[in-house]
Amino acid sequence: xxxxxxxxxxxxxxxxxxxxxAFTATFVILYALPGDPVAxxxxxxxxxxxxNAAQVALLRGQYGFDKPILIQYSEQLMHALRxxxxxxxxxxxxxxSTILGALPQTLALALLxxxxxxxFGSTIALLGTYPAFSRWRDLVLALPxxxxxxxxxxxxxxxxxxxxxxWHLFPAxxxxxxxxxxxxxxxLAIPVGAGYAQVxxxxxxxxxxxxxxxTAYSKGAxxxxxxxxxxxxxxxxxxxxLAGMSVGYLLGGSVVTETVFSRVGVGRLIEMAVQxxxxxxxxxxxxxxxxxxxxxxxxxxxxxxxxDPRARTVSRSLQxxxx
Amino acid sequence: xxxxxxxxxxxxxxxxxxxxxxxxxSAFPPCLDVAQSARQQNAxxxxxxxxxxxxxxxxASIPWLATAWSYEDGGKRLVLTLRHGVTFSNGEPxxxxxxxxxxxxLAALAKQGRAGQAGSYLSGYQGADVIAPDKVALRFxxxxxxxxxxxxxxxxxxLAPATLAESPDKRCQGDLIATGPxxxxxxxxxxxIVLKKRPDYAWPSPNAxxxxxxxxxxxxxxxxxxxxxxxGMLTSGQANAVDDISVDDLSQLKSxxxxxxxxxxxxxxxxxxxxxxxxxxxxxxxxxxxxLAINRQEIIHALYTPYERAATSVLSSGVPDxxxxxxxxxxxxxxxxxxxxxxxxxxxxxxxxxxxxxxxQLNVIWSFAGLTPTLELIKEQLNQVGIALxxxxxxxxxxxxxxxxxxYDLRMSDLTRPDPDVLMTxxxxxxxxxxxxxLPTLDALLDQQSATVDPKARAALVAQIQQIIVSxxxxxxxxxxxxxxxxxxxxxxxxxxxxxxPVLYDTHLDAP
Numbered sequence: 001x002x003x004x005x006x007x008x009x010x011x012x013x014x015x016x017x018x019x020x021x022a023f024t025a026t027f028v029i030l031y032a033l034p035g036d037p038v039a040x041x042x043x044x045x046x047x048x049x050x051x052n053a054a055q056v057a058l059l060r061g062q063y064g065f066d067k068p069i070l071i072q073y074s075e076q077l078m079h080a081l082r083x084x085x086x087x088x089x090x091x092x093x094x095x096x097s098t099i100l101g102a103l104p105q106t107l108a109l110a111l112l113x114x115x116x117x118x119x120f121g122s123t124i125a126l127l128g129t130y131p132a133f134s135r136w137r138d139l140v141l142a143l144p145x146x147x148x149x150x151x152x153x154x155x156x157x158x159x160x161x162x163x164x165x166x167w168h169l170f171p172a173x174x175x176x177x178x179x180x181x182x183x184x185x186x187x188l189a190i191p192v193g194a195g196y197a198q199v200x201x202x203x204x205x206x207x208x209x210x211x212x213x214x215t216a217y218s219k220g221a222x223x224x225x226x227x228x229x230x231x232x233x234x235x236x237x238x239x240x241x242l243a244g245m246s247v248g249y250l251l252g253g254s255v256v257t258e259t260v261f262s263r264v265g266v267g268r269l270i271e272m273a274v275q276x277x278x279x280x281x282x283x284x285x286x287x288x289x290x291x292x293x294x295x296x297x298x299x300x301x302x303x304x305x306x307x308d309p310r311a312r313t314v315s316r317s318l319q320x321x322x323x
Numbered sequence: 324x325x326x327x328x329x330x331x332x333x334x335x336x337x338x339x340x341x342x343x344x345x346x347x348x349s350a351f352p353p354c355l356d357v358a359q360s361a362r363q364q365n366a367x368x369x370x371x372x373x374x375x376x377x378x379x380x381x382x383a384s385i386p387w388l389a390t391a392w393s394y395e396d397g398g399k400r401l402v403l404t405l406r407h408g409v410t411f412s413n414g415e416p417x418x419x420x421x422x423x424x425x426x427x428x429l430a431a432l433a434k435q436g437r438a439g440q441a442g443s444y445l446s447g448y449q450g451a452d453v454i455a456p457d458k459v460a461l462r463f464x465x466x467x468x469x470x471x472x473x474x475x476x477x478x479x480x481x482l483a484p485a486t487l488a489e490s491p492d493k494r495c496q497g498d499l500i501a502t503g504p505x506x507x508x509x510x511x512x513x514x515x516i517v518l519k520k521r522p523d524y525a526w527p528s529p530n531a532x533x534x535x536x537x538x539x540x541x542x543x544x545x546x547x548x549x550x551x552x553x554x555g556m557l558t559s560g561q562a563n564a565v566d567d568i569s570v571d572d573l574s575q576l577k578s579x580x581x582x583x584x585x586x587x588x589x590x591x592x593x594x595x596x597x598x599x600x601x602x603x604x605x606x607x608x609x610x611x612x613x614x615l616a617i618n619r620q621e622i623i624h625a626l627y628t629p630y631e632r633a634a635t636s637v638l639s640s641g642v643p644d645x646x647x648x649x650x651x652x653x654x655x656x657x658x659x660x661x662x663x664x665x666x667x668x669x670x671x672x673x674x675x676x677x678x679x680x681x682x683x684q685l686n687v688i689w690s691f692a693g694l695t696p697t698l699e700l701i702k703e704q705l706n707q708v709g710i711a712l713x714x715x716x717x718x719x720x721x722x723x724x725x726x727x728x729x730x731y732d733l734r735m736s737d738l739t740r741p742d743p744d745v746l747m748t749x750x751x752x753x754x755x756x757x758x759x760x761x762l763p764t765l766d767a768l769l770d771q772q773s774a775t776v777d778p779k780a781r782a783a784l785v786a787q788i789q790q791i792i793v794s795x796x797x798x799x800x801x802x803x804x805x806x807x808x809x810x811x812x813x814x815x816x817x818x819x820x821x822x823x824x825p826v827l828y829d830t831h832l833d834a835p
Binding site: 034035036039040041042043044045046049050051052053054055056058059062087090091092093098157160161164165166168171172173174175259260262263264268269272275276277 | 353354359360361362435436437439440490491492493495496511512513514545546547548549551552555556558559560561718719720721722723724725726727738748749752754755756
C-alpha cells in the first residue's frame with residue numbers, strides 16, 4: 001500500500017470539517033441577510049401585491065421560522081446528517097429529490113465541458129511549445145489569455161446567435177439529448193480549457209529548460225520521447241491540480257450557462273434558491289457542491305501523489321516519522 | 324380550375340386542427356395553482372374555465388360556467404345557475420357541490436395565509452348553500468360589488484374535488500384538474516409545462532371564436548430567461564410565440580414578419596407610491612409637485628414601445644369605471660415650482676430646494692430591473708423643479724420587507740386586476756401595508772364602493788376615489804401597463820384576454 005490509511009482518513013475528516021463549516025456559514029449568512037424566505041415566497045406569488053405582516057407571521061409559524069435560532073440550527077443540522085434537507089419553501093418539493101433530479105443534467109454538462117476543455121487546453125499548450133510550430137508560438141499562446149477573459153455569458157449568447165439562430169445547427173435551449181448539450185458544454189469549456197492551456201504551456205516551458213532534458217537528448221532520445229515521456233509527465237502536475245480545482249469553476253459556470261441555455265440543472269437551482277433565500281434548498285445545494293468540490297480535490301491530490309514519485313516518498317517518510 | 328380555387332378557399336376558412344405549439348415565456352411560475360399565486364400563469368390559465376367571463380371588448384361580466392346570476396338580500400347573497408353537461412377532465416361532474424367545495428377550500432387556504440389574492444376577493448365569505456345540483460348561493464357578511472368581476476379571474480376558477488383533496492403544495496407543483504380545453508401532461512420545474520388538448524371539450528366562453536375542442540394538440544410553455552434568446556428563437560423559427568419583449572426587439576421581430584399583440588393590462592399601471600409615514604412626502608404640496616413635474620409623454624417616447632400610453636388616472640383606461648384625470652396629470656413644471664415655493668421649499672445653492680434646513684431629497688425603491696432607465700429619466704425631470712431623487716434599486720427578495728418596515732420615501736410598482744377593487748389592495752391597510760399611514764376617508768370610500776352593487780352608484784364612488792387619489796398625490800401614476808406578445812407569422816387565433824393573459828384555445832398553425 002503506497003498511501004497509508006492515515007492519509008486517507010485525515011483527508012476524509014478534513015472534508016467533513018469543510019462541509020460542516022460550509023453548512024454553518026450558509027446558515028449564518030442566510031439568517032443575517034435582510035429578507036425573510038416566507039415573506040419573499042408570499043410577495044413573489046402576489047405578483048405586485050405586497051403581503052401584510054400578519055399573513056407573513058402566520059405562515060412563518062407554519063414553517064417553524066419563529067423558533068429560537070439555535071434550535072432551528074441544530075434541527076436543520078440533525079436532519080441534514082440524515083440526508084433530509086426538508087422542502088423547498090418556494091416550490092414545496094423535497095430538496096433532496098429536486099437536487100437529485102437536476103444533478104445528472106449538470107454532471108453531463110460539466111463532464112463534456114471538462115473533456116472538451118482538456119482537449120482544447122492541451123492541444124493549444126502542446127502546439128505552442130512544440131519546436132516545429134515555433135513560428136506560430138506567440139499567436140497560439142495569445143489565444144488562452146483571450147479566451148480566459150471572455151465572459152461565459154457573452155460567449156454563450158454569441159454561440160447561440162451563430163450556431164442556433166443563424167445556422168440552425170443546434171437548438172437554442174433545453175435538455176433533450178446530446179445535440180442540446182454541445183453549445184452549453186462548449187461555452188463552459190472554452191474559458192476552462194484556456195486556463196489549462198496557460199498553466200500547461202508555462203510548465204512545459206519550465207520543464208524544457210531543466211537539465212534533465214539536455215541529459216535525455218545527450219543520451220540520444222528523440223524529440224517525441226523527450227516531449228511526451230519526460231517533459232509532459234512532469235508538466236502535467238500543476239495542470240492536474242488546476243483540473244481538480246476547475247470542478248468548482250464548472251459548477252459555478254453552470255449557473256450562467258444553464259440560465260443562458262435554459263437548461264434544468266444544479267446551476268439553475270442555485271440561482272433560483274439564492275435569489276429567493278430558499279433556505280432549505282440553499283443548504284442542500286451548498287452541502288452537495290462542497291461534497292463535489294472536496295471530493296474532486298481529494299481525488300486529484302491522491303492522483304498527484306501517485307504520479308509524482310517525490311510526493312510519494314515525502315508522504316511515506318512523513319508517515320514513518322509520525323509512526 | 325374553379326374546384327382547386329374552392330379547395331384553397333375552404334382551407335383558408337377552416338383552421339387546420341392539430342400541431343404542437345411552443346410558447347416561450349420569461350420565467351417559471353413560483354406556484355402553478357392560480358389560487359395561491361398570480362405570477363406567470365400563462366400555462367395554468369389554459370386549463371381553467373371560470374364561472375363568469377369579462378367581455379373582451381367592454382369588460383362587462385358575461386356568463387360562462389355559470390349561465391345566470393342574481394343578487395339577493397341587498398347584495399349579500401349571490402345565486403349562481405350552473406351550466407349543464409360540464410365535467411372535470413377526470414370525469415367528475417361540475418355541479419353546485421363542486422362549486423361550494425371550491426369556495427370553502429379557498430376560504431380555508433386564505434385563513435392559512437396561502438391565498439392572498441383569493442383571500443381579498445373572498446373577504447366576508449360566510450359559506451355556500453347548494454340549492455339544487457345546478458344552483459348554488461354564496462353568502463357574504465356585506466354586499467360584494469367587485470365579486471362578479473372576481474368570478475372571471477382564474478384565481479377563483481373551479482378545480483376538481485379530487486384536486487381539492489390534494490395538499491396546497493401538490494397543487495403548486497401542478498397536480499391540477501379542471502374543466503378547461505387543455506390538461507396538464509408534464510411539469511418540469513423551472514423549465515417547462517406541457518399541455519395536451521382535451522378532446523371532449525364543448526363549453527368555451529362566449530369570447531371564444533369557435534366551439535368544440537381546441538385546435539392545437541400540444542402546447543409547451545418553455546421558460547427562457549434571456550430576452551435575446553427568446554427573440555432569437557422566434558425569428559429563427561424555433562418558437563411560435565414569445566412574451567416579455569421590449570422596444571429594442573421590435574424592429575428585429577418585425578423584420579421576421581412576427582405579429583405583435585398588445586393588451587393594455589387592466590389594473591393600476593406603473594405608479595409611484597408615497598410612504599406617508601415620512602415627513603417630507605406627508606406634505607401634500609410635495610406630492611402634488613411630484614405629480615406635475617413628471618413629463619409622462621417624454622418617458623413613453625424615450626423608453627417605451629409605441630404600444631404604450633401615459634397614465635391618465637390611477638386606474639388604467641381599460642378598467643370599468645375608469646375616469647380620465649389627464650388634466651391633473653399633465654406636465655406643468657411651472658405649477659410644480661409655484662406649489663413648492665408657496666409651501667416654503669426654496670431653491671438652495673445647488674438648485675435643490677430646502678425648507679427649515681432640510682433638503683428636498685427623496686429616495687425611491689423598486690425591484691424590477693427594467694425600470695432603471697424610467698427612474699433615471701424621472702430623476703432628471705424632478706431635478707428641473709428642484710427635487711432630488713435618490714435611486715435605490717432593491718432585489719425582489721428585499722422589497723417586500725422594506726415596504727413592510729416603511730424604510731422608503733417613494734416606491735414604484737404596478738398591479739394587474741381589471742376591477743376598481745384593485746385599489747383596495749394598494750390603499751387599504753386591511754390587505755397590505757397601505758401607504759404607511761391610515762387614510763380613514765379613503766378607506767371608508769373604498770369599502771363603500773366595494774359594497775355598492777348598483778353599477779351607477781358604484782361608478783360615482785369610484786370616480787370620487789380616483790379624483791381624491793390623484794389630487795392628493797396618494798399615487799403618482801406614470802404609465803399604463805401593457806403586455807406584448809410576439810407570434811410567428813404562421814400563428815393565427817392567439818389573443819390576449821382582459822387582464823393580459825394569452826388565450827390559446829382558438830390558436831392554430833397555418834399550413835406551411
